[in-house]
Amino acid sequence: QVQLQESGPGLVKPSQTLSLTCTVSGGSISSGDYYWSWIRQPPGKGLEWIGNIYYFGNTYYNPSLKSRVSISVDSSKNQFSLKLTSVTAADTAVYFCARTLDGASDAFDIWGQGTMVTVSS
């Protein structure tokens, strides 16, 4: 079965760049039936969609984050990655990667366990 696992630093300094990687196992990231997403959740708060990427590289970003976000894919490693620049304390959150159904409703059907990222000096 397909599993997703986030990895990356748990602590990032203000104004620096947050970088996370999601490794997909049990299936190919190049499957045309899905695309791949990042979602975050500040402590004690709700969920915020960050953006999506198709295996061939097309990306879609949350307009509120678009100027700071970049999502890329490495099919050879079965991974996709998130970069968020110029971070502040407001970017402190649990970051989830997820597989997204490409079809009737674009639902997030498989999630990683999440990784906590704290922005602090």
Next chain:
Amino acid sequence: DIQMTQSPSSLSASVGDRVTITCRASQRFSNYLSWYQQKPGKAPKLLIYAASSLQSGVPARFSGNGSGTDFTLTISSLQPEDFATYYCQQSYSTRWTFGQGTKVEIK
């Protein structure tokens, strides 16, 4: 942007109760609506997609309905493992958004 407003924000219910959570959108759209369940410290779990389609492996006591601006998630007979926070999510607009969540607690 499409704002998603869930009601209630929280509710207390007993095992065996029928529970309905509502999600209202700020503008009309088709069935690009999903429901998720999240337990503390865990990732959300997909329950319903395309407004009313039950995700594989999800118990049949969960059902989704609605169209336009009003969508509902119903749990026909609440079980102990159903106490959690539930989120709706739209993927119709260019900015996908979630509702603020509904916490279902034990009465």
